[in-house]
Amino acid sequence: MPVAVLVVVLVTVPAPTAVSPFLHGPSVADVRMPSRPGTDGLLVRDAGEHDIAAMAAIYDDAVRTSVATFDLEARGAAYLTGKLAHVGSGNHLLVAELAGDVVGYALSAPFRERPAYRATKEVSVYLTARARGRGIGGRLYEELLGRLDADPAVHTQMAVIALPNDASEALHRRLGFERVGVLREVGHKLGRYVDTAWWQRLPVAHVQPAAERRGGGPR
């Protein structure tokens, strides 16, 4: 009888997957959305130099018209040329292309430069105004976060969202980010003070108990 029970347990254990060395909650595969109307033929791919002008136009429109970024002046091509130059392990720059046009991009980059932050990446995503609301931000992030999950050198991901931004907060929540705090009135743009929400996506298998984390906080 004990032998029979043991056999049942062994048979029902799921086979291990090779997707991620970590146990995110949820994984990107768990929350992948089906294609939405208006996105037929959408291509998510690595950005190249020929995409810089389109990405710069998208970013600079956000600079001029929104608080989504705290830049106050258009950055032009130089900003994204710099991001492209630093693409490598954990640092990605992806574009979404629809009918031959770049309609958005997403990137991951160092959260802070000090070396103890090296396994922490900050992610962001920007779309043209006409591409929003069709799930394209999600498609970019599914590819980006899938790459980060598969990279043993990346531990946790941060997103800093100026408020209000319901679409961005919903997007990050769906993809497994948790809202860990709000900094009040840290930005001043378009005539008002702006809060930022800090969102974090942590591999749950690696969360340290609070007692182990206590101590002075680095800056």
Ligand SMILES: CC(C)(COP(=O)(O)OP(=O)(O)OC[C@H]1O[C@@H](n2cnc3c(N)ncnc32)[C@H](O)[C@@H]1OP(=O)(O)O)[C@@H](O)C(=O)NCCC(=O)NCCS
């Ligand atoms: C934020 C952004 C990237 C989202 O991408 P998107 O493709 O438009 O988003 P989606 O269509 O996938 O919608 C994302 C979620 O927000 C929800 N949403 C969209 N617009 C919303 C709104 N106005 N209010 C509330 N929820 C909204 C959607 O229902 C969806 O929820 P779900 O994933 O639970 O179904 C895009 O809107 C954008 O580029 N905005 C300007 C730049 C910006 O704010 N970037 C983020 C900087 S942190």
